[in-house]
Amino acid sequence: MRYSFIKPKPKPPIDSESKILAIFLAVTLLLIFGFSGFVLMKKRSMAKETLLMRQQTEQLTRKSHAYREQIRRIEHLAKKYETISTNNTLLKESIQNLFDLVPDQITLTKAVLDRNGLVLYGVTPSKDVYNYLLLAPLKSVFQRNVTTFYPLKNGWWRFVSVNEGSIESGSEVQE
Amino acid sequence: MQGYGVGKLQRYFWPKTALLFCPDGDAIDAAFGFVEKEDVDIVERRTIDRGDKTSLAEWYREIVRTYPKTYAAAMLDTINQGALPGCGKSVFAAFGVEAALVQSLCVDDTWEVYASLVEMKWFEQKFREIELDLVYSPFVLLYSHSQPFLEENPGLFLLHQEGVAYMMVLSKEKMWYAQTLIVSKEPEEAEETLSEAEMEEEEIEGLAFDLEEISADTEVEPISDVDVLTDFKEEIGKKETGPVSETALELLEYNLDLFENLKEAVSRFYHDDRYPHEFIEKVTIFDTASLEEDLVRYIEDELFMEASLHRLDPIDAAAKLVAREIGS
Numbered sequence: 001m002r003y004s005f006i007k008p009k010p011k012p013p014i015d016s017e018s019k020i021l022a023i024f025l026a027v028t029l030l031l032i033f034g035f036s037g038f039v040l041m042k043k044r045s046m047a048k049e050t051l052l053m054r055q056q057t058e059q060l061t062r063k064s065h066a067y068r069e070q071i072r073r074i075e076h077l078a079k080k081y082e083t084i085s086t087n088n089t090l091l092k093e094s095i096q097n098l099f100d101l102v103p104d105q106i107t108l109t110k111a112v113l114d115r116n117g118l119v120l121y122g123v124t125p126s127k128d129v130y131n132y133l134l135l136a137p138l139k140s141v142f143q144r145n146v147t148t149f150y151p152l153k154n155g156w157w158r159f160v161s162v163n164e165g166s167i168e169s170g171s172e173v174q175e
Numbered sequence: 176m177q178g179y180g181v182g183k184l185q186r187y188f189w190p191k192t193a194l195l196f197c198p199d200g201d202a203i204d205a206a207f208g209f210v211e212k213e214d215v216d217i218v219e220r221r222t223i224d225r226g227d228k229t230s231l232a233e234w235y236r237e238i239v240r241t242y243p244k245t246y247a248a249a250m251l252d253t254i255n256q257g258a259l260p261g262c263g264k265s266v267f268a269a270f271g272v273e274a275a276l277v278q279s280l281c282v283d284d285t286w287e288v289y290a291s292l293v294e295m296k297w298f299e300q301k302f303r304e305i306e307l308d309l310v311y312s313p314f315v316l317l318y319s320h321s322q323p324f325l326e327e328n329p330g331l332f333l334l335h336q337e338g339v340a341y342m343m344v345l346s347k348e349k350m351w352y353a354q355t356l357i358v359s360k361e362p363e364e365a366e367e368t369l370s371e372a373e374m375e376e377e378e379i380e381g382l383a384f385d386l387e388e389i390s391a392d393t394e395v396e397p398i399s400d401v402d403v404l405t406d407f408k409e410e411i412g413k414k415e416t417g418p419v420s421e422t423a424l425e426l427l428e429y430n431l432d433l434f435e436n437l438k439e440a441v442s443r444f445y446h447d448d449r450y451p452h453e454f455i456e457k458v459t460i461f462d463t464a465s466l467e468e469d470l471v472r473y474i475e476d477e478l479f480m481e482a483s484l485h486r487l488d489p490i491d492a493a494a495k496l497v498a499r500e501i502g503s
Binding site: 001002003004005006008009011012013016018 | 189191243244245246251278280282283288290295306307309310312315499500501
């Protein structure tokens with residue numbers, strides 16, 4: 001109901017100071033919400049990245065384990081290779097030494113060298129030649145020596161010398 | 176509680192304020208307050224000299240700087256204003272008022288209040304430094320303040336200001352009659368006190384109509400045969416033992432003048448056929464100046480009406496109107 005002769009003039013809803021305050025408040029709120037949004041987005045992205053990195057870490061750990069296993073196997077193979085190589089060298093040296101032991105008068109027809117010992121087959125002009133020239137060095141190498149002679153028509157002797165328990169084989173057992 | 180909280184918040188951040196002023200005699204009663212739902216919480220009052228309108232304007236500017244939502248409300252103190260029962264142009268025609276020359280307002284769809292358009296402009300021009308938002312007629316103020324006193328039978332309500340009184344005959348249903356009573360020569364004197372420069376500035380060549388002319392052809396008859404003046408003189412003689420002071424005599428004269436005017440107006444109400452007739456049994460006087468109880472006694476003794484005198488702060492009354500219009 002109107003009681004006044006004139007109508008009130010429209011007034012500004014807020015004064016200039018309040019307007020500035022409202023703008024400042026709005027900008028502040030905008031910044032806060034913007035920053036919050038940014039932080040939230042960053043957090044989500046970082047969570048995703050963390051998950052991805054965790055998966056990558058797991059994969060890398062698994063790969064690392066596999067590589068470690070592979071390295072171990074290779075090391076084992078290398079060690080085995082070395083052992084075999086050493087053994088082969090030793091064997092080669094042993095064979096070399098063995099052939100060096102055999103005098104010129106004695107002819108070897110067959111030689112079997114294994115872990116247990118050495119079995120030599122050959123022909124000797126006499127038992128004495130064998131005993132003095134071959135058995136003596138064999139005795140120094142092997143612990144047990146058993147030699148069997150078979151006479152030949154021409155007066156020579158075929159022999160089978162079984163030598164067991166070498167020093168080397170003994171040391172191998174110890175290892 | 177919630178509404179109260181919001182109200183408080185609104186009051187602190189976007190307060191609706193009002194500067195109310197009522198020209199009264201040689202001074203202007205002004206007040207500033209916060210507009211609330213049903214009232215204006217007055218926080219400062221000032222009484223400014225009528226000639227010193229710049230200080231009022233400065234105060235207004237100072238308030239507006241702080242509170243941009245300030246409504247300036249004033250009470251129109253011009254003489255050429257009145258109220259008529261009923262609404263519409265036909266009412267003006269019936270009472271001989273030129274509708275084109277007045278600014279009018281239909282109140283509660285039951286009665287029309289009007290003021291001379293020239294005087295309205297003159298009033299606005301007088302306070303041109305203040306951007307007026309609300310201009311109230313004293314009749315509206317009286318009507319609003321009389322609401323709790325209204326009964327089924329019509330009662331006479333009088334709003335008295337220094338030198339002028341606004342009279343209305345009101346009942347719960349309608350407004351019966353209204354009249355402006357010029358009590359003494361004070362208002363004319365007040366006009367004389369205006370500086371010549373101010374008068375030139377206002378450039379008032381005269382009013383387009385005169386309210387007094389409306390009732391000029393109505394012959395005023397005395398309501399009783401008793402010689403009122405003689406009676407009063409007798410009473411004064413009984414009471415006072417010493418010499419009567421000049422002020423007391425002036426006051427007595429003023430009261431008698433007001434009483435005579437009132438009697439005349441009542442008589443016009445009873446005899447003018449344009450108004451519906453009904454006996455008035457009660458007179459309620461709202462006084463903004465310093466009216467004595469003598470007037471009540473005169474009314475009771477001479478007019479045989481039940482009379483009561485109430486003090487009225489026009490600022491408080493106007494504050495209620497302002498709150499009703501812009502408070503919600």
